[in-house]
Amino acid sequence: MSELVQNSASPDNFYRLFSRLRISGGKWILVQAPALLHMIKMLLAIFLAMGLSMLFNLSKPGTAMITVIIVTQPGSGLVMAKGFYRFVGTFVGVAASLVLAACFSQQPMLFLFAGACWIGLCTAGAITFRNFQSYAFVLAGYTLMIVGLPAALDPANAFDIATTRLSEVTLGLLCAGVVSDVLFPIRLSDMVLTTVNKRFAHFAQFVQCDQGQAHSARSQLDRDSMMLRLIGEVIALENLRTSSTFESATGHVKGDHLRQLNTAFMTVSTTFHSLDQLLLRLRNTGKINTFNAVMMEYDAIVSIMKEDKAEIPAKLQHCRQQLTERLAALRRGLILSFAEMLNLDTTYVNDALLDFDAAAALLQRFTDELRISTRIHNAVINRDNRLPDDISITAHYVNRTDPVMVAMSSLRAMVGFVVSMLFWWQSGWPSGLDAAIFATVVSALFAAFPSPTKTVIGFMQGAFIGGACGFICAYFIQPGAQNFFMLCLSLTPFILVFAWLTTKPQYAGMGMGMLVFFFSYAAVGNVYEFDYVGFLNGMAGGLIGCAIAAAMYMIIDPVDSHWEKTRLIRALRHQVVDGCNNAIPGLLARFESGTRELVGRFAMGHTVPNEDDRGVMGWLLSVFEIGRAIIHLREDIAPKTRSGNNIIAANDQSQQSSDYAYTAIRLSIKTVADFFSAPDTRKLDLALASVLAAIEACRVVSTVEVQALPNYQAVLANLHLIRTSLLEHAVPTAAASAFDPAPAPPFNTSSGINNAA
Numbered sequence: 160m161s162e163l164v165q166n167s168a169s170p171d172n173f174y175r176l177f178s179r180l181r182i183s184g185g186k187w188i189l190v191q192a193p194a195l196l197h198m199i200k201m202l203l204a205i206f207l208a209m210g211l212s213m214l215f216n217l218s219k220p221g222t223a224m225i226t227v228i229i230v231t232q233p234g235s236g237l238v239m240a241k242g243f244y245r246f247v248g249t250f251v252g253v254a255a256s257l258v259l260a261a262c263f264s265q266q267p268m269l270f271l272f273a274g275a276c277w278i279g280l281c282t283a284g285a286i287t288f289r290n291f292q293s294y295a296f297v298l299a300g301y302t303l304m305i306v307g308l309p310a311a312l313d314p315a316n317a318f319d320i321a322t323t324r325l326s327e328v329t330l331g332l333l334c335a336g337v338v339s340d341v342l343f344p345i346r347l348s349d350m351v352l353t354t355v356n357k358r359f360a361h362f363a364q365f366v367q368c369d370q371g372q373a374h375s376a377r378s379q380l381d382r383d384s385m386m387l388r389l390i391g392e393v394i395a396l397e398n399l400r401t402s403s404t405f406e407s408a409t410g411h412v413k414g415d416h417l418r419q420l421n422t423a424f425m426t427v428s429t430t431f432h433s434l435d436q437l438l439l440r441l442r443n444t445g446k447i448n449t450f451n452a453v454m455m456e457y458d459a460i461v462s463i464m465k466e467d468k469a470e471i472p473a474k475l476q477h478c479r480q481q482l483t484e485r486l487a488a489l490r491r492g493l494i495l496s497f498a499e500m501l502n503l504d505t506t507y508v509n510d511a512l513l514d515f516d517a518a519a520a521l522l523q524r525f526t527d528e529l530r531i532s533t534r535i536h537n538a539v540i541n542r543d544n545r546l547p548d549d550i551s552i553t554a555h556y557v558n559r560t561d562p563v564m565v566a567m568s569s570l571r572a573m574v575g576f577v578v579s580m581l582f583w584w585q586s587g588w589p590s591g592l593d594a595a596i597f598a599t600v601v602s603a604l605f606a607a608f609p610s611p612t613k614t615v616i617g618f619m620q621g622a623f624i625g626g627a628c629g630f631i632c633a634y635f636i637q638p639g640a641q642n643f644f645m646l647c648l649s650l651t652p653f654i655l656v657f658a659w660l661t662t663k664p665q666y667a668g669m670g671m672g673m674l675v676f677f678f679s680y681a682a683v684g685n686v687y688e689f690d691y692v693g694f695l696n697g698m699a700g701g702l703i704g705c706a707i708a709a710a711m712y713m714i715i716d717p718v719d720s721h722w723e724k725t726r727l728i729r730a731l732r733h734q735v736v737d738g739c740n741n742a743i744p745g746l747l748a749r750f751e752s753g754t755r756e757l758v759g760r761f762a763m764g765h766t767v768p769n770e771d772d773r774g775v776m777g778w779l780l781s782v783f784e785i786g787r788a789i790i791h792l793r794e795d796i797a798p799k800t801r802s803g804n805n806i807i808a809a810n811d812q813s814q815q816s817s818d819y820a821y822t823a824i825r826l827s828i829k830t831v832a833d834f835f836s837a838p839d840t841r842k843l844d845l846a847l848a849s850v851l852a853a854i855e856a857c858r859v860v861s862t863v864e865v866q867a868l869p870n871y872q873a874v875l876a877n878l879h880l881i882r883t884s885l886l887e888h889a890v891p892t893a894a895a896s897a898f899d900p901a902p903a904p905p906f907n908t909s910s911g912i913n914n915a916a
Contacts, residue, residue, distance in 0.1 A: 226331025248295035252302025590700035597704030621672025
């Protein structure tokens with residue numbers, strides 16, 4: 160036994176243990192380095208703001224410190240951007256507060272009405288705009304409570320209150336910006352490149368997983384989750400792009416490159432989705448020969464993604480040059496294999512060939528778009544000042560927001576403001592003012608979050624803990640702080656722990672609540688003073704205000720409600736209607752970005768676990784596939800495409816067949832738009848019948864004069880994609896109950912076409 164103890168305590172064992180601890184500790188520090196750096200920066204910026212506030216004898220150093228907490232971001236450019244918009248929002252809010260205080264300080268009800276309207280307007284702007292522009296509206300709204308209300312209560316000192324508030328906020332912004340830009344700065348450009356590289360790696364890994372047996376092993380849930388992840392990454396990169404101009408003089412140039420990269424990535428990811436869904440349908444319907452033929456070429460394309468990124472575009476170009484001939488050879492082989500199977504139905508053969516033609520068109524489009532996207536990606540990664548001259552992409556990123564959600568969010572903030580103000584007035588409780596301030600601040604601050612109710616509850620939990628820690632610090636620790644250094648030392652453990660929580664997504668709301676309440680009620684100032692009763696009343700008022708805001712989020716238009724998801728589905732369907740009716744120039748880019756913007760909030764807060772979420776995903780997949788096919792179909796039959804073709808119909812019969820086909824295609828687009836505008840079983844049957852009639856009309860043209868219909872194969876492929884997607888996705892479970900259960904009347908395709916003509 161003694162020998163065993165002696166062996167375990169030998170120097171070699173201690174050395175090995177120390178080595179393992181050192182290696183493990185080094186790995187932990189390497190992984191946690193960004194969070195640790197963020198914590199240190201926030202700590203130093205808070206102390207700098209506190210010291211300067213005390214030096215300048217500002218009345219509330221906590222305001223400057225809270226400004227630092229809110230503004231501090233991982234990247235220097237993000238700090239500059241958020242600081243700029245915070246200053247703009249605060250300045251506008253201060254100006255509005257002075258106007259309202261000057262006009263309505265003697266009329267409380269008019270002040271209440273005007274304040275509610277101002278907060279509702281600012282909340283609507285916060286929901287409509289994105290990124291830190293949204294934050295500027297939030298600040299402009301709740302600054303009314305921090306400046307306007309005290310100014311209305313004390314009109315003689317209104318200007319002093321406003322300038323002091325603006326000075327404290329500006330000081331906090333300067334401290335956060337200086338520390339972020341001087342101490343180990345993390346450039347926004349580096350964050351952008353990291354995000355771009357990660358997205359490329361995720362997409363490359365995902366498309367390669369579709370090879371061979373892996374395609375059948377992947378579930379629809381995996382596909383849906385990846386779709387939501389790609390949507391979130393597109394929106395994240397767009398948010399970073401909008402902040403890039405704050406970091407360097409060439410930020411706008413790099414922003415243009417990122418916009419084109421985002422557009423190219425959206426295009427190729429939608430094409431991949433359409434191809435993936437078509438392959439899934441081929442496998443599920445037992446068309447194994449067609450499936451294997453398509454997978455052979457698909458594997459050859461995506462295997463190139465394993466190569467070095469600099470070589471991928473050239474290899475994709477070489478693959479694309481041979482792809483048309485290989486697909487034609489595969490098609491001839493399929494026809495021969497079908498001919499040997501004498502028992503096959505003609506309809507089955509035609510559908511199988513249509514499936515192959517649609518897959519072939521998608522493969523060619525996917526190869527072209529993947530090559531362009533990779534070239535732009537390489538140019539961005541290499542920090543090139545110019546993109547290749549042969550790349551020209553119409554990059555329109557459209558922000559789309561549900562107007563009903565904007566109105567309901569505005570109403571929620573207004574009601575929260577009115578309820579909290581009435582609570583203060585009717586109770587006569589001095590700390591009811593804290594309740595009104597925090598109810599308004601929280602109602603506006605988290606309105607644009609994916610899950611505001613959960614965030615507010617986490618914020619309340621953190622607020623309680625932060626307030627309790629503030630009491631411990633102010634009552635037991637700070638009395639022993641004899642100088643500024645000791646004051647900083649007494650605050651450091653609390654700041655570091657709370658700042659660490661803000662770096663964890665699941666605890667970010669709680670960490671923010673801890674920091675805000677800690678500095679709202681801690682005794683920080685040139686003269687130490689702590690009012691025990693005032694602290695308890697202020698804490699209670701602040702928590703009551705947060706509770707009012709949480710109740711508003713639960714009652715008025717909850718984020719996870721069935722009604723909101725129904726509105727989202729309606730807005731998604733309208734994207735297809737726009738694709739059928741709006742002008743073609745720039746339509747594809749607007750469709751891609753607008754659809755992703757609509758579902759962006761859903762993508763960040765859901766993982767498709769329940770029936771409602773699966774219903775939204777069903778419509779989303781259908782909208783992407785059908786909307787994209789509709790736009791390409793309209794481009795293929797556009798007048799400029801037809802007039803630009805040098806081949807004129809040889810005789811009157813071919814001209815009539817061509818007109819008949821174009822009329823049938825237009826009718827099919829119209830019926831698809833009618834279905835997506837207000838879906839029911841009758842309109843679905845009409846859309847399916849009209850699309851099938853358009854396919855038959857195109858076949859008739861091909862038997863008379865194939866050159867009378869330019870882009871014949873592409874037109875047929877898009878029509879077939881629309882038809883199969885309607886059959887597969889257009890009636891998701893979540894919306895099926897809304898359909899008319901009555902049987903659809905018979906549809907006479909020829910008469911419908913003639914009437915449309």
